[in-house]
Amino acid sequence: MSRFFIHLAYNGTNYCGWQTQPGLPTVQQTIEEALSTLLRQKIAIVGCGRTDTGVHASDFYAHFDWAIEASAEETLVQQCTQLTFKLNSYLPTDLRIYDIFSVKSNAHARFDAVARTYQYHVSDKRLPFNLGLYSRIYFQPDLGLMNAAAKVLMEYEDFTSFAKLHTQVKTNICHLSEAHWDRVGEEWVFTIRSNRFLRNMVRSVTGTLLDVGRGKLTIEGLREIIERKDRCAAGVSMPPQGLFLTKVEYPDLVNGDL
Secondary structure (H helix, E strand, O other): OEEEEEEEEEOHHHOOOOOOEOOEOOHHHHHHHHHHHHHOOOOOEEEOOOOOOOOEEEEEEEEEEEOOOOOOOOOHHHHHHHHHHHHHHHOOOOEEEEEEEEEOOOOOOOOOOOEEEEEEEEEOOOOHHHOOOOEEOOOOOOHHHHHHHHHHHOOOOEOHHHOOOOOOOOOOEOOEEEEEEEEEOOEEEEEEEEOOOOOOHHHHHHHHHHHHHOOOOOHHHHHHHHHHOOHHHOOOOOOHHHEEEEEEEOOOOEOOEO
16 A cells, blocks of 8 residues: 555545535545546545635645555556546546545654645625635725734744634644735735644734725734734634635655655
């Protein structure tokens, strides 16, 4: 049995998130069924994280174990290349497999990741060619104020105020290494990078920073929200369609070596 990583991307519009759920379409289930059919063996995959219903990923990793038969005619790399091609032909068009490659037997897509980056897209314009890929707002936010608020986030580690209630996590501590807003065309894009994220954290942080950008919340008010460690104190959680997982980082992932 050999372990492999899958590097992939997906538009989450038609899926109830990454993780398999009985009777619901999910990314994990769709890929597992495709792999099991193509390889003619039961395949289970483990993702680098869990995205919620409607959330997208332009950079995502998963691992699986494959009882691959040695072939004198084909190298392991060639077999992975062929499997990548077959998967892309078999899967729905809202899923794309970038690459499949061999890794060490103890490599883990979730636990070996050291950082993840998310981006949230909003616009005050109707963008017909970006349907399902951004969230519509009905005001022009102050970019300077939102970036000032984003800097405040970097001063803290406990993000209980932005965590979904009643989840089974041991800690709400996250080590942020990047948080800023940029104007990109007709959109405002919030980028946030951390070693880990809490359920719904990015969407609730985004909603709270937008409250600052519209003058509804002050910088000091943001500090009070964070320090209260109370989810009910923070702003509204933004809709899922504007959220993208854009980068997952591994310390030893160089040319497929992990």
